[in-house]
Amino acid sequence: MITLDYVLRTYHLTKRYKDKVVVHDLNMNIKAGDIYGFLGQNGAGKTTTLRMLMGLIRPSSGEIELFGTGLNGNKNKALERIGAIIEYPGFYLNLSAVDNLGIHRRLMGMGNKECMDEVLTTVGLHDAKHQKVKNYSLGMKQRLGIARALLHRPELLILDEPTNGLDPGGIKEIRQLFLDLAKQRGITIIISSHLLNEIEQVANRVGIIHQGKLLEEIDHETLQKRTRHYLEIKVTDEQRAAYVLEQKLGVTDYFVTEPGILRLYEHLDQSTKINLTLTNNGIGVKEIALSGDNLEDYFLKITGGE
């Protein structure tokens, strides 16, 4: 048996609406077993990209390769192996969770009914399974969407902002579910999000999309290094400041980015103490600010806006 290196690749994938380029020359590479975080701000083009992967909209140009073959002509074969939530977990509101899954089961051509209870338990909806979806909260719909995506035992999950509407406890639960699915069943998972820390906690690879362009594809460690939080300290004399901090507070993890600016990666919650220590030692402190914690800063950094 040949093992597939890549479950999904795109080549120069582009989507244009009139003369607005929404997705621009995307080359994604997703390996089997990856939890791939697709990270981008609102309007970056995440949903548009995922729609193209599912064949819901036509690329203006470029190619999509799923499970080692081109999408053209093989779309239905590929779709049998994918579970997805695109944009919003839509259900027939007049029907219960079980009935909605029943429709899915039928349309996927599956015989056994037992799998429905199994996935409902997996996502924690077993007790609400006979309730009409009309009465579901967004978080519950999101869970049901994941259940539906899992029902036909796909090899690839494509989930567009799946933690939307979930409470912190739910997010944690679902995150663990994704990790289990990848580890135990070897399912490849693509998760889009606009939240850096959400992706950070689950993805082993991350693709960053900004204004329709894939800025980079990096592994988890690289992302963590790039997005570390730090205190940016503006001082009158950075050399002396560094010396004082080392001596008085024992800091070691810092560096000087430019004259007058010191970037400190520890003691993040002690800016008052740092301020006091520096001032007491005759160093003027102009500003201390925590940064690097959000996507915005990160984008500024890699797009050269810093």
Added chain:
Amino acid sequence: MFRVFHAEIMKLRKTKIYWLVLLGVLPACLVSSMALLPKISSDGTPIDLDMQEMFYHQGMVLSVFGPALFALITGYVVAREYQERTINQLFSYPTSRTIFLIAKLLVVLSLIVITVALPFVFAIGSTLLIRHTLDIPVLWLGMKMNIMICVLSFGAIPTAAALSMVGKSIMPNAVLGVIVSLFAGISEAKHSMSSILFPWLTPYWPVRDLAQDIAQSGPNPYVIPALTILILTFIISLIFCIVYYNRADVHSGT
């Protein structure tokens, strides 16, 4: 194909669509049951129950209410996928979009058949109950009329589907339905023969043929052009639906 059709039927469980069907069935039954009341002719002799009149009245009701009802049913079946934001999921199944379209149209056809068949069964049942015999030739006439109503009504359905597909809402169909029913009511009150040229009103043709006491009876001279128009409407809007369903970029919600 049957898989998809069955799924479409499942989607309709616990919906108000069946009330819509009743909205056509009840008036049709009501009007035809008036023919069951004992009647006296002008010279004082009782008139026997007339099944042909029953069928005629049923047909009248159906050809006035039917177009609006069937447009609404079609609108619901097509537009709900956009309104309930299930269209992304629907088109993510490994099934051609054309199959989904055909399944939806067949669901509408089934509901049309139910709407037409129930009053027919009611008429037969109540006649049997009162007279204990059936006039078989008249029964055939009624049957023929009802089958033709179903077929002719279905002729305009792809147009309704196209409207709700493009509008992503049931509203265009509601507006169309009201206009068409008003128009149908007016032209049938006048026993107009040319009104069948309008595709939504073509089902009036077999109904009018059952009328017994109107001024101008006899074969409707507009049948050939009316059928031509209806068939063309059917084919063109069906092709439009298939192309639109297959080509359109799919976005759910706003």
